[in-house]
Amino acid sequence: MSKIIVIEDDVYLREELVNTFMKKGYSVSSISSFNEPEKEILDNNPDLAVLDINLPGKSGFELCKRLKSRASFPILVLTARDTLSDELYALGLGADDFLTKPCHPDRLIARTQRLLRTYVKVRNLLQTGDLILDIDTYKVIWKNAHVVLSDTEGKILQILLERYPSVVSKQDLFLKLWGGNEYVDENILQVNMTRLRKSLDTIGIRNIIQTERGRGYRLEMSKS
Amino acid sequence: MSKIIVIEDDVYLREELVNTFMKKGYSVSSISSFNEPEKEILDNNPDLAVLDINLPGKSGFELCKRLKSRASFPILVLTARDTLSDELYALGLGADDFLTKPCHPDRLIARTQRLLRTYVKVRNLLQTGDLILDIDTYKVIWKNAHVVLSDTEGKILQILLERYPSVVSKQDLFLKLWGGNEYVDENILQVNMTRLRKSLDTIGIRNIIQTERGRGYRLEMSKS
DNA sequence: ATAACACTTACAGTTGTTGTAAGGATGCAC
């Protein structure tokens, strides 16, 4: 059954949420300390997160945003304040649904089920900006267009996406692609870079891979 | 820009909705007659549908369900009655979001944007029961497992899915796969059926392709 | 101007996919 993580500081509400999901047969865990919530959540590798926005310390909004940039599971945001601006802000940050407390358990479950239904389809998709990469098939989606990359090209793009917006050194790429750079022609990376750029070009993606001379490669998302 | 279709019988409300979306730059159309709403909507090939549940004639719930089984665009359900049971029912039928009228335009837009954001990722996915097929790459997803089919295998599964739950004749398969059955060995279809079954078997999908002796093949979804 | 670094094109080995062939299994009619 699906794994849900509850991020809520109020003990009473937290237990209530956990119980609601447990009764439906979900595997539930929750955050106890709020020192490193992001790490704790990611380590848990959940299928869905229920996130209270009004957290101690760093804002829940910030947490939502950071999680969204690093994982593909859906986030259901809860709040006690029933304000439209909170909802708009949360949805804008990438939250997948927004409910106000108190919330009827049936509604919570129904919304959760809906999110999980969709999650099966988008799992293993990396997204940064408008660019989406299916890491199972290396299908790239970009503004209603798509192209399927070959294995090597796809792996390169995956690594660049996972490290975005950092620069990835050639050595790192060699390590991940060929397990070191001792016995492989150094040129092979450049060849595959050319191929990748050409493949992306066929659906109109241009100048996304920037060469940082002497340091490696880096993705550059155009702000269109 | 994305294409949105509005299905609402009240003229005044319809215009309001259309305007809200137009102002944001969406391409909007709406249903005028309610004789054949399903056909009209599908012909329009929208990226999202906004559906009033309280329609004349056939219930909006029924329409929602039928659309969901035949298309992959998201459906945002609107209603005047603020009852939990309507919401649960709509979400259960596959609706992607549920809002009560009157609804603040900003909220409507935010929810719409969220749905469209996800839609980019799930476009070109066929789903029947627990089985999901990406028709671009022929990746099959089934209960947290996945496998990538070869071209021919994928095309066969796609055809069977599109015709589900009907039986597809061998002749139809030949037509779609090889453009007729004159110059091709009749055996090739059986060979590829074996291959497809074997591929699906690797992720635990068994007995999904039923042979209808003398008539063709048919998908059978297990009720698990 | 030069050397280091990056890019591009062409080619051949390898891998995966596809259709062909041949034989085996299964179901139906009598």
Add this chain to the structure above:
DNA sequence: GTGCATCCTTACAACAACTGTAAGTGTTAT
């Protein structure tokens, strides 16, 4: 249960796609 029609399975070779190698061209910093 015998025989025939239908369907299934395995092995193989032709073909296409992908990958790494080689060689030469372009670009940048000093």
